[in-house]
Structure formats: structure tokens, C-alpha cells
Amino acid sequence: MFTHTQALQYEAKPDGPDPDFARKLQEVLGGQWGEMTVATQYLLQGWNCRLPGKYKDMLLSIGTEELAHVEILVTMIDRLLDHIPLKPDAADRSKESAAGYGQLNPQHAIVNGGGAYYRDSMGLPWSGGYVTASGNLMADFHYNATAEMQGRLQVSRLYNMTDDPGVKETLKFLIARDHMHQMQWLAAIEELKADGLEGIPVPEAFPMEEEPADFGYAFLVASDGPDAAAGRWAHGPALDGRGEMTARPIEASADAPQLPPGDPRLWGTPQ
Amino acid sequence: MFTHTQALQYEAKPDGPDPDFARKLQEVLGGQWGEMTVATQYLLQGWNCRLPGKYKDMLLSIGTEELAHVEILVTMIDRLLDHIPLKPDAADRSKESAAGYGQLNPQHAIVNGGGAYYRDSMGLPWSGGYVTASGNLMADFHYNATAEMQGRLQVSRLYNMTDDPGVKETLKFLIARDHMHQMQWLAAIEELKADGLEGIPVPEAFPMEEEPADFGYAFLVASDGPDAAAGRWAHGPALDGRGEMTARPIEASADAPQLPPGDPRLWGTPQ
Amino acid sequence: MFTHTQALQYEAKPDGPDPDFARKLQEVLGGQWGEMTVATQYLLQGWNCRLPGKYKDMLLSIGTEELAHVEILVTMIDRLLDHIPLKPDAADRSKESAAGYGQLNPQHAIVNGGGAYYRDSMGLPWSGGYVTASGNLMADFHYNATAEMQGRLQVSRLYNMTDDPGVKETLKFLIARDHMHQMQWLAAIEELKADGLEGIPVPEAFPMEEEPADFGYAFLVASDGPDAAAGRWAHGPALDGRGEMTARPIEASADAPQLPPGDPRLWGTPQ
């Protein structure tokens, strides 16, 4: 259960309107790697977590913080949309704003009447399919670490796409939180190992002797770039502590498949 | 440029048809974490890679191998679909097959005439939106590692959902390759650091002094689970080697936002 | 069964081409609240309606009219696309048109060769998921009323985004029809009540005594805005005529959930 305060976790006040940048900012609100994704993902992982204690508590805590980031971005976009040029001529006080006009999202005016929404910078709606809660914390924490990396990368790019000091101030806050959150998930990955809960490969409990031959340790070369096997992934001790990394060309080990004729009741091309 | 051999990388021959399992297997062919995702993602990361050499070559090599896994799964599903019951009564030789009939995907018969397609186990089409190639290899390799973890997890679950020896044989191969590929991406992450190309936090080059105060090092507690800060993520040296992890309750640092009235030409509720 | 006349219900002739506005107009053709939605929704509700007579007849009548509105918008967009600038330099006869160039939808040229299609102003395809026909006319008529409100709002905004007299003439017709249609659905809601077919809350037939305690009449305050309970929704006689509206702070009434360990065959993080 949640309670809400209208005070913001951090200030979200641009120095002036900028509908061009408002559109771009939608990416980190409603895009694949935006705040909607991390908020709903961490909460779902927390609620679904069948292991009580620190991991579950931590997931619910960070998920709740991310809701505040959704709120910050919505507020920022709303303010950037305070004056949307409705026609090209209104956009034409300068060539800069003419260019900016071309980038603005017409749905911000037509659909939302000057407000944010849950879509990315190209107008694709946010999807529940972005969220993963697999029940295996090791797999999910790696996804979470990725999400914070992709997220910080995108906000850092947006930082270079605006000169507005107020916008930059908010982006710096988000960049700092993603910095912390990257470290958090990497620390949690280490802790999962230290607690003996999961290791590499995920799932560690699958009986290793079921794996055929050396397919678990061989890098298979299938492209002609000369350095494909010149990295750590193709030689040296395996990262699961149980073998040696090797490399060899990819090869077929089974015949070309022969499929039987189709069911005539399905009216396919006969044999 | 690619060339193709009809011989398979590994055998894909079930002992008998099983349309119920054919539907389930679609998850690792056309689902978010299936072979279509990793094949197209590694190739795209390789083609887009602006750093020539081992990383680019490796990406193109593994992407090419994953295409062979797509082929293996399509072939397996085709064979599992050799006899699809078209009506409930045909399904009714036993209660087991009645249950299995209920699980089969009707599009396998109506749309594909007894063949696989690029959708997941609930019929959602595979989406290009699953794929990320950010231009930052550290961020992307973490995503790749996740993909192999989620993938191996799903195949290991499917392994427990069938008794067919031929199917299990193929699944074991895929499990072994995901084992190798998890280690590969984790090794590549280490190599990126060793090569001085990228570190934590991603992007490492963003000037750290721009981050406000301690927001880059503090775990903020926003839920009342008592152990949220009882992990490594809330104390001890920061994983970037530059600070100390701390914890404190979340708090607001900005006033409740006051938005100006909307543009009357947009006909919103007036103020 | 339908018959079609090529004569239009209302004129759809712009004074000149305007590919920028053509893109924006897609919103009310193929967007969530566009003419495709109301046409297919009213027809579906009519066909599915299990109550013969005036409601069913009215639904099929208005759904058929909405098909004519789809036709009008397609025709208008086609004419606005008569001259699409294919390159930036062609767009550059004035700064206005340069700005307009940035807004044009490249698929109008590349995919459609100068024609409309069933997508919204950001290029998202129209979806059958926009349509609801629940079998409960009271619930659906409220949705229909909303659709006409959102629709009239969007067309009224578009009216302020063009100076073309021919376009404005057509938009005025659509605004007038949405005016009528809003009143139509609100009248039908009243008639449903007068006919004793459905009331508030929907579904009225669910036995009210099954509802726990006062949860059906209490506004629960979960955010700190001071005026959340200062409206009619938090005091006075209930709108179902059966109780009194009240307000109180939200509170938890159940313990924090404890989930049992997961099935080990699913390889989640163990307990």
C-alpha cells in the first residue's frame, strides 16, 4: 500500500518551455529503458519475490523511489509544454524554433492538451512487455543493472541535447540516482553469490552433467572477422570455475531435416 | 553476407508429436528472451559497433550462431506439430490429451498449416523493440548476459515440462550453449574494463562532479520492509571506488509543483 | 449488410495541400479516439446487442454514419497530400514550409504514395484493442460518450492548428456531429435508467449485501493534497440512493503477505 506527497523528490523546473525537448524526454519516461519500466519492474519483482528479507525489502524500496522519478519527468515535460506552437508560422520566429517545431510531438497538443503521457520519443506506447520478473533474482538483477546503465546513458545523452539550466539540474539528479542504482544491482549480484543463493551459470542448480560434451565451454566461430576468438571468452579458465574456455569453428552435427508430408486436412502444398 | 547449409548445428528430432509442447516452445523461439532476440541483437550490435576488432568480430560470430538456434527450434516445433488434433474429440483418447488439446495453439493449424512462427507461447508476435544496440558495449553486454540467463532459465523450465527424450536432447544442447554464452558476456565485461574502454557507472566518461551531492552513493529507503538497507548496497565502499555506500530515508527536496494554466486554444479545463 | 454511395456525407476539400496538417489529421482518423474507433465500436456493440429494439437499431445506425466520417477524413488527407516535398530543399521555399516539412509523415510518401492510412499522428497503427463492447449498455454508453468528448476536443484543437477555410469547414461538420453524438449517448444513459434496464453502480444486479462494510461509500485519502476530500465525492447522499458518501485516510487491513517457496522445478531463487 502506498501514500503520496505532492512535494517532489527533486526539483523539475525548466527555465523555459521547449516542446522539442519535451518530446525527446518522453524516451526516459515511457521508453523501453525509462522510469515507468524500472518503477513497475522493481515493484513486480518485489511483490513476486518468494524469499522474504533484504532482497524483497530492497526491491520494494527502490521500486517506490522510481515512482517519484516518473512524477518528476511528467512534471518536467508538462512545464516544457507550456507554449506549444500550433502552426508552422507560429514556430517561425527563428530558424532554430522552426527546426524545433518539426521535432515536436503533435499528440502533446492534440491528444494531451499540453501534458506528458506514457509513450517513448517516437510515440510508441509503454508496454508491460518491457518488464521481467523471472523468479530468479540473479537473472533479474542483471536485467536491472542493464536498465540502470541504458537509463543513465540515455539521460547523459539528453544532457548534451539541451542548454536549459533547470532541465540540466534535474537530469543531473537522475544521472546520480542511476549511478547509485547501477552499483546497487552489482552489489546485490555479489551478495547473492556470497549468500550462496545463485551462481553462474543461471540457473546454477540445473545438473551440469546433463549438458552435452563441451558445448558449455567452447566459443564457436561463425563469422570471418579474424579476432573473434582473440578475447578472454575463448581461452583461460571458465568463469564457472569448472572448465576451460576454448574456441573452434562452428560445424553442423546433424543432417538436413526431412519433414513428413503435412496433414491433408490443412490443405498445404502436397508431397 | 551469409551462406547457409541445410545440415543442422544440432539434432532437433522429437520422439513423437506434441502440439501442447510445440506451443510452449514458441516462447524460446519468438518470446522476449528467445533465439530471435539474441540472433538479431548480437548481429545488430556487431554491425553498429564503431570499434573494429575483437568485440565486433565476436558479436558477429555469436549472432550468426544464434541464427542456427532459430533454425533448430523451428524444425523441432514443425515436427512436434506433425499431428495436430483438429477437434476436441480427436484429442480425447485420454484425459492427458484432452488437457493437451486445451493448450495447443490454434494458429499452428489455422494460420501456419502445421508450422512454427515468430510469436511467443501466448501468441504475441516477436518485436524489434526487444532488441537493444546502444553503442555502449558495457551496457549492452550486461543486457546480453541477462538474455542468456533468462534464456537458460526458460529452457531449463521447459526441460521439466516434457518427457520426450528427443526434445530433452535438443534442450540440453541449448542449455549448454547458454551456459557458455553467459560466461562469454561476463568475460567480455571484464575485458572491457581491463582494456580501459568502459567502467562503472556507465557511461564512465560523464563528469562525476556534475552529479549533485551524495545522490550517487545513497540507498533511499521508501518502503517499510525492515531489511531494505541490510545488504551490501547500503554500506561499505562504493563499487566505483570513489565513495562510500550509505542509506537514509527518502525525502522530498522540492515543493509541490504549480503548473500554469493551459493554452485556451487547447480547450482544457480552465483555471 | 451495407451499400455505399460515392457521394460524401459532407464536403472534404481543402483550399490547398498541407502535408504537415495531413499528418496531424491522422489522429482523428486512426488514433485511439478517432473515427475508426467509433465506427467499428458502435457497429460491434450493435451486432453483439442481445436486446432487440431501439438501442440495437440506434447503435447500428450511428455506426453506419461513422463509416462516412472515416471516408471524409481519408478523402481530406488524400487531398492535403497532393504535393509532398520529397527533400528538405524542396521544402525550403519559406521557413514556414521548412518547419512544416519536419512534421510531415514520411510514410505518407514512402508507403502510401500520397494517401491516408489507419494510423495515428505519431504513426501508431489503429488497434482493435481500442474497441469495447462489454454486453452492458450502461458501461458502454459511458465509453461512447467519452469517445465523442475526446473526439470533439481533438477536432476542436485541430481547428486551431490550420488556417485553411476548406479544412475548417469540414472540421466544423465533425464538431457538430460530435456535439449531437455526445447528447445522444447521455440521453441513452438516461433512457436506460428510465427503462429500468441498468442503474448505478454497474452492474446494478450484483447483490449489494455482498460488498464488505462501507468500502462502497468511502473516499480514501492517500495523498497529502489538502483538498482531496473537499468535493461532493466525499460527503452527502450517495449517488446510488442507498448510503452516505464519507472520507477517511487509507489504511492497511491485512498483514504483509508471506509467499511460500517456489517450485524447485522452476529454478527460481531458493528460500
Add this chain to the structure above:
Amino acid sequence: MFTHTQALQYEAKPDGPDPDFARKLQEVLGGQWGEMTVATQYLLQGWNCRLPGKYKDMLLSIGTEELAHVEILVTMIDRLLDHIPLKPDAADRSKESAAGYGQLNPQHAIVNGGGAYYRDSMGLPWSGGYVTASGNLMADFHYNATAEMQGRLQVSRLYNMTDDPGVKETLKFLIARDHMHQMQWLAAIEELKADGLEGIPVPEAFPMEEEPADFGYAFLVASDGPDAAAGRWAHGPALDGRGEMTARPIEASADAPQLPPGDPRLWGTPQ
């Protein structure tokens, strides 16, 4: 900004597992009219609201409560999934469970490892496109009222699809809240009118004299059902207090459109 307590707003404890019903319950979690929709929609309308005071405060309050309903449904689904049959034979203790096996969602096991996710009962991911925040409170409150009607209708149907007393107890709570919330939005609609903020038709401020002739007051008959005009929507005083409702057959008022030839650079069929 939000804070979270792990205690639930209401109990979510089934008497036993039921993966068949778990799948069905996804509809009101992640479907078009589910709790994800109302939670994110009311919060967005609240954040975007440019009119400070009771409406904004109320929106943020109810949006925050709806997050607790998301949590309740996730918890309930998790518990219903405690024992998922992995194969048809495990499902086969009775014909009932064989039927139930056929209905279970395989992603609950393969993807989530026994947990809920943000998809509907047919596996379609929840979409940000379900959410509308138009900036016009009258239009949006009608949508909100609809959402609570469709929602209560769906939960009431689910109530008739289970015999589990624990599940029914939770559904009754949700039904009661939707009862209250229907009345809340209808009361807010009345209050908007009473406050002089918006009326019928939406947007009321659009100058009525711009509407052509009588198109704002006429029901147009386009289908041959004899009673299409036999309701209040086709006679009597108009609901905007400004005219009289009438009815007449639909007719064309413009010629069949003649489109000019296409641009030859787009290679369409020439004229």
C-alpha cells in the same frame, strides 16, 4: 513522491491454488480496464492537471489507492500459482483439472517462474496507450467513470467464475471500491458543472455558431432497424439546453470526390 508499506490494503489469500483462475485474473490486473490502467491514469491526470485544488488532489489520492489494488492482485495471482502443473499428466487427477490445465497461462511458469505480470488474460501486454489524460476534466472523468463500470463488471463476472472463498472475499472488496469510484466520478462530473468549469458539449467553449446548420441536433438514420429513432436521442429538448433533438435519414451533401493524379515520382498507377 511515494512511500510504501508492505501491509496490504485488503487481504489477498485464496483458499487454494488455481492456475486456471490466475490466468483469468490477469484481465483485471493488466487488461485494458484493469488496475494498472486506473492507477497510472488517475496519477497522470493528477500530475498533468493545471487547475490546483480539489480535483487535482482527489486524482492523486485515488491514483495512489489504485496502486494498492495492483499490489493486491499481484499477490493473489502469485498465491493462485503456488502449484502449477507442468505437464498434462500432472493435470489429470480429474476431468476438471484437465480442463483447467488447458486454460493455464504457460508464461506464468516459463517466463515468470510462478508469478504475475503486466498482461491481460490472453497474454497481451498492458499498454500505455490505454491511458488518457486529455487536459479536459469533463472528458476524462467520463472515461474514468467508464473504467470503473467496465472494471466492476469484469470483477463481478470473475466472481461467478470461482468457488474459492478467499478469492471471492478479495473480489468483493474490489467490487465495493469500484462501486464507490463510479459514484465518485459521477459526482465529480456534477461538481464540474456546478463549478461552471465545463458543460455539454465538451469543449463547451468552442463557439457554437461555428457549427453548420442543424448537424448538432439531428439524429441521422443510416440503418433500417425500425426503432433507431424511437428513443430520447431523437426528439425532445437537447441536453445542452439550446435546441431540439430531431431525426432524419442520412443523406450525402457533397459530390463523389475526384482526386488529382499522383506525383509521378512516387510511381503510383498513372492516370
Add this chain to the structure above:
Amino acid sequence: MFTHTQALQYEAKPDGPDPDFARKLQEVLGGQWGEMTVATQYLLQGWNCRLPGKYKDMLLSIGTEELAHVEILVTMIDRLLDHIPLKPDAADRSKESAAGYGQLNPQHAIVNGGGAYYRDSMGLPWSGGYVTASGNLMADFHYNATAEMQGRLQVSRLYNMTDDPGVKETLKFLIARDHMHQMQWLAAIEELKADGLEGIPVPEAFPMEEEPADFGYAFLVASDGPDAAAGRWAHGPALDGRGEMTARPIEASADAPQLPPGDPRLWGTPQ
């Protein structure tokens, strides 16, 4: 503009309810190749058609007929849903019905209250993205011919998935219309050629001398199946009457690409 009669173009009356088959029938109503696609596609091609006369008139005529097929399928599905078992035990009079229960679409009950909707047999909403109106009639008529082939194929498969005489009667009508419509599009393709409006390759007007060397006439062998070039497509006179079909192995004609380093402001992996 359209008018509607409630009388059906053809009878749609099953001998009994069958919710299992109702779900399957959704495929040809709201699937990629269903009646919604052809109805909206032919109408859009007709409205967009810039060549007045027989082709435009024919497109609008057949599009209008397809709307009647949508109506027939909705009506049939509604009747097949007359008694939906709400629980597994209700399904359990026989093993057949238990199997059928597993196949039923729960949204038919929960969302639609016993009615059809615009989704396919796996619950994917119909999408405006299925529709193509390219402005080139030759390209589009081939798509239309395909649509009628895929459509007739699917209905013929459904014909083998039911024993209900009433259902089979309606399916036979749809099969006959798809028979006619296949011939219609193939005839229209011939007529386009005879009228000198378009030829092979589409677009015929693109200056042939711009095509490099023999890439317009060579089958390139890229897979090791021995008979890839054993068909008419690899030898004999070209179908455009201007060359000779040949075959040769695929080969690279350009170097491996070297991409320049990325923009440092985008924080990618440096070079």
C-alpha cells in the same frame, strides 16, 4: 457514405453453441488475413485511388461487401457463445468438453459478456498495420489476391475443425466468395497489364538502365540445397521480356565496412 440493412447477406446460424470454435473463428474475423483486413483494405485502396473509373468503383464495391462478411462472422461467434462454461466443472460433462473448455477464450466472457471482438484466435488485437494501400494498383492487387488465398485457406481449415452443419453452411459461403475474389484480383492484374497501366517489374516506370549490371536477372545461390537453381526462376527468358534468367553463387562485392568513431557526446564505447 453507407447505408445498412439488418438482414444478413448470408445465414449465420450454428446448430448449437461451441465456445471452443468461437475462439478459432476469431482468426478470420480479426486476424491478419481476416474479414476486417480485406474490408478496410479494399475501401482504403478505393478511397485513395487517384485513377477514376472501373478500378476505383470495383474496389469500393468489394470493400462494402466485405463489411457484410465482418457482420456475418460477428453474428456467428455471438451465437456460438450462447452458453459459455464459466468454470472447469461446468465443462466436465465429457472429456470432449473438458478439452473444449481449455480452448475457450476467457475474454469472450470476462470482457465481452458473450460477444465477438476485433482480435485473432490468440487474442491479438486487429491492427491497422495489416492494411496496405500503396498507390500502385499492381502491387496492391497482388496483396489482395494473397489475402483471398490466405483467407480461403484458413476458412477451409476451419471447415475441417467443426461438425456443426450450420457453421459449415456459412463457411461454405465464405469459401465461395473467396474463390470469386481470388479470380477477381487475378483478372484485375491481367486488366492492368492489358490497359497498359503497369507491368513487371513494379514500378515498371523506373528506368531499367539505372539497375546495375545483371543483378536484375540472376538467381544467387546462398544455401547448399542442391536444387535451389533447378526451377524456372534460374533459367529461360526473363518474365519482363527483356533478358535471360541465370544463376550463380552469391558473392561479396564490397569490403568489410569500417565505421568511423562515434560522437563522444553520445557516450558510446570509444575507439
Add this chain to the structure above:
Amino acid sequence: MFTHTQALQYEAKPDGPDPDFARKLQEVLGGQWGEMTVATQYLLQGWNCRLPGKYKDMLLSIGTEELAHVEILVTMIDRLLDHIPLKPDAADRSKESAAGYGQLNPQHAIVNGGGAYYRDSMGLPWSGGYVTASGNLMADFHYNATAEMQGRLQVSRLYNMTDDPGVKETLKFLIARDHMHQMQWLAAIEELKADGLEGIPVPEAFPMEEEPADFGYAFLVASDGPDAAAGRWAHGPALDGRGEMTARPIEASADAPQLPPGDPRLWGTPQ
């Protein structure tokens, strides 16, 4: 199984960067009719093909070639993105580039860091739902022929939207291959007939005597365009060699449907 060479099948080197055109080029990479569609479609049809020999071998060969076209387009887009203006002022060296700025895809910078991705020119992700492999080669080869027509049409349009000689050179290669591939599918259609494998109508094996009366040979006129029946599709010998094409007005042959009342447990509007 595949192997890859980094050398390209054809050169993909623009004379200079052009982010505006990079966005447009996404259409033929990740759009409905782009290279991703044909590559994955031909491979899937090949793998699913239950008839061994020339058709299957040919499908796998051309599918493998199309993967090389995906690679060419990704490389071209990457190079066109070498310098993306991050702000309107950077775009403003000339009005042309200001116009171009408005068209650029912000995700190319924010999400991909200067690289291509699997989406169309409006940002819609490529979908596995674009692909059809029906098991009936005649139906599928018509779809394939369409795909090459729509594809060549789109590339020919793009050819007129750029002045860059390097880009035009690559487009000419793609145009030539689509020329060949159109002829290839039309030849394969002829060969299927010559081999006696399938004819018109598809599926030819469905017993013709099951079709009711003359519905298989009559063009039904449902729109008032005077020339709807003035083409070959409405008179002359039928294309299946078995009848005569005729025309007549559409008419209803069944009564208006009467649906029974709904199940009261679904709480619809009662009768």
C-alpha cells in the same frame, strides 16, 4: 546453419551523413515490407516447407541473401548517422538542414547512440506478425511477389528523395534485386501450376461442389460507382476454367439476426 563474412554483398557508402534520410531508410529495413520481413519470411517458409527439393532449396537460398540486404541497410544507416545534430541550433547552418533536423529520429541518438535499429520510418518496431508461412506455397508465393513489389516501390520512392550518389548506388542494387525477385516468385507460381501442385482457387483441393450456388463466380455490386462491373472480373470465362464470371447487385439472403438473451451471470443488459 549459417556462416558469415564481413565483406558486404554490395557497397553501402553514402557520400556524406544525412540523419533525415537515415530515418526514412528505416522503412525498408524494419517496416512491414522491409528486408527484415523478406529475410525472416523466406527462411521460415523454407524451414517449414514439407515438400523437399527445389522450392525448399530456393526459399532457403533467397532468405539467406536477404540477410545480406539487412546488413547493407544497417551499414548505410550507420554511416548516414555519423553526425547527428543534437540541438536545433546545430541544425541551423541552413534552412535545408533545419528542415532535415525536424525529420531526424531522436532515438537514433538517444537510444542507439548513432546506429540503426529494427523499426520503421515512424518508429514502429518490426513485428513477427508481418511474416506469413501458411504451408500452402501458392498462397505464400503470391505474398512474396507482393513483398518484392511493395519493396521495390518503396526503394524507388526513396531513390527520388536523396541526391547522394553513394546512397543512390546502393538503392539501385536493391531495386535490381527486387526486380529479379519479383520475376522469381511469378516464375515459381507458374512452376507450381506446371508441376500440378496447386491451382486457382487456393486451396484447389477443397471440393468445389461444396460451394453454394453461383457465389463462386459472381461479382456483387455494393457501391454506386457506375463502372464497378466494367472489368474482366465481371464477365467472360472464369479464371479457374470452370464457369463464367457474372455480375449482379448485392442482396441479403437471410433475416436480421435475433440473438437470445445473455447469461445473467455475465451481468449484461437484460432482455
